[in-house]
Amino acid sequence: MSLKIGGTIEKVNGKELFYSEFAEKYLAGNQPVLLTGLMDDWIASKHWVSSNGQPNIIFFPTHFGKSKVQVADCDTREFTDQKRIEMSVSEFVNHWLQGSKENHDVNGKSVLYLKDWHFVKEYPEYQAYITPLFFTDDWLNLYLDNYHMHDDLDADRVSNDISCSDYRFVYMGAKGSRSWTPLHADVFRSYSWSANVCGKKKWLFLPPQQFNLLFDRNMKNTVYNIFDDISETEFPGFKKAIWLECIQEQNEIIFVPSGWYHQVHNLEDTISINHNWFNGYNLSWVWDLLLRDYKEAKEYIEDIKDICDDFEGLCQRNLAANTGMNFNDFFIFISRFSLANVVELYYLRGELNSENSIWHCSAIIEHFALNLSSIRKTALKMKSEGVKGNLGIINLLETLSDPKFLKLCTGLGRIYSVIREEENWSCTMKKALMADFAKYGSQVCSPEDLITFIDYAVSKLSSNCDEQNPLLSVLYEIQPHEQN
Incomplete structure (x- = not known):
């Protein structure tokens, strides 16, 4: 089934954009945008990139090799995400280099994608980048620097992703159609921003108003890969979805608004810096989406309501497991x-x-x-x-x-x-x-x-x-x- 592309994401020179303009049009308006000109002075843009514009991949095991990171096996689905493997940065880089020699994307071997590396927390003295002005009003990471999102430690153990101490990440992925991130809306239904230190990505976006088109007839399963052969019988609304497309180049930052579903593919060897965040501008969006997700989670387990001692508590636990908070x-x-x-x-x-x-x-x-x-x-x-x-x-x-x-x-x-x-x-x-x-x-x-x-x-x-x-x-x- 071919996708309907309804347009592209607006590209704006960040140096010529006032904060008030960004806040009104993109934060309050909950609209995506691609920003240029904001990464010139980043240390990461110098240390992490070779003179030929390719990732300086050897830099990482030399300076951060012992760090334990989560790596996605892009070929193996696990529930609604890709299977995760823990390994050291050195092990990941060795796999990357071996894959470059053998061209893993062609010969069928696993393609690994380093995701969700809590780099800022692990290396606070190494200032790889300066968060652009437009994204500094970050209540989420400020909060998580001081509190857990869940005060209940048992709830924290439900998912490592939920109990994370921050949402400031580094991603590293090799080029090829099989180095990708499945369709999703971000944790907490937050804003996010993603900066390409090097490389190129392809993004496909669907606004939150069309989210119901991604679910099956029973509203229990969602599309995983929009480029699969999607069954019109199982997902009758999917063919009506109208997508926005964006090609993100090196030294460009994409802003992802609350509740926008997106799927991302690495077109080149890519290193990116990513934050999830929210503030006063999107609290109402976050609440609306949280309420929507709660109603879906409640409907999903409605058939056990009469035999459950704490049905509402179960609904809230499921909500936290699915969205990051209740x-x-x-x-x-x-x-x-x-x-x-x-x-x-x-x-x-x-x-x-x-x-x-x-x-x-x-x-x-x-x-x-x-x-x-x-x-x-x-x-x-x-x-x-x-x-x-x-x-x-x-x-x-x-x-x-x-x-x-x-x-x-x-x-x-x-x-x-x-x-x-x-x-x-x-x-x-x-x-x-x-x-x-x-x-x-x-x-x-x-x-x-x-x-x-x-x-x-x-x-x-x-x-x-x-x-x-x-x-x-x-x-x-x-x-x-x-x-x-």
Whole structure:
């Protein structure tokens, strides 16, 4: 069955693109884009690439040879992914070099593809690259630098992928039609970006609005390889799918939005750097996709509902296994970030607000307000869609005393000082700036609690502001003349 290609991905010079333009068109719009001009100064672009433009493959066993990595056997399917093998970087490079001599893609031997190498975590002192400005607003990896996505250790053991400490990866794959990644949407239904340090890839994209075309009649199995001979009887909607195609060259970065299904093939020997991430711009997308996946997971096991002691708990465990997190994980995540954004606003008020002028002139204030607005709207969605009860307890005062949370706050502050190009912030303890919340004293346990907390915090922050207040205007979408 031939694919319907409906167009290509837009290519933009990243040096000529303002952050605000990228955020509005691609982050908020949830649209893919190919960016150029952002990798010129990367150490990886020098150390990892030979003078002829090919991967400097020998560099890796020399400097990182003992690292244990996950390698995909591209010819062997295991459930919805490729079979994974653990080996050292040296072993992988030896296999790569042997394959180059014997042309494995032709003679039928296994094609191995190194994936999900947690390079940043393993070698923090070796700064292979600088995350481009457009992707630095990364709540996911900031969070995982300080917390597990699952507090339940048993849940962590369900899947190594789910319990990973970060989602900043290096990939290495040889050229050929059999060096590839099967059709999928990214873990957590996050954004992702992928930078080709060297080599060339072919991407095929399908937007989330068409995801149902990829499933079989029972909505239980999805297409694995879009270039297989797909049965129209088993997958009746697949032939209606309209794909976007993208050829990614060396030194180009592709942005993959939330929930977009994609399949990727290495057209040349390729080394890439990849991040999964999300932030305030796509929280609503993440929630919508998480809810959709929950309903599918629930329907899938509906026939055992009457004999299951904890059917809802089973649904949530299946959801976490399939997407990387469940409702509880997501709620704890957005609750901690709501408090972190509030802490930063209190800190800025104490540092900068000798007069109330900062509440209408500082772009960074507006960005924190946008973050809170996104969290609040997402909580409202959760509430309106019937998500009730205790999703997890966030005790405000205990959280403020947690060193991990203070590190989260400091990291969040550093992110926005870069994006907004304002003065670097000091590492002053933020806890003292939350004295107001000693009186609040509530635990945040539900979407309704979270909405109440955000409203309370904003009212406190705005209580002494007589001038136009961007917190109120952004959070509640109030026009200036309504602020009386």
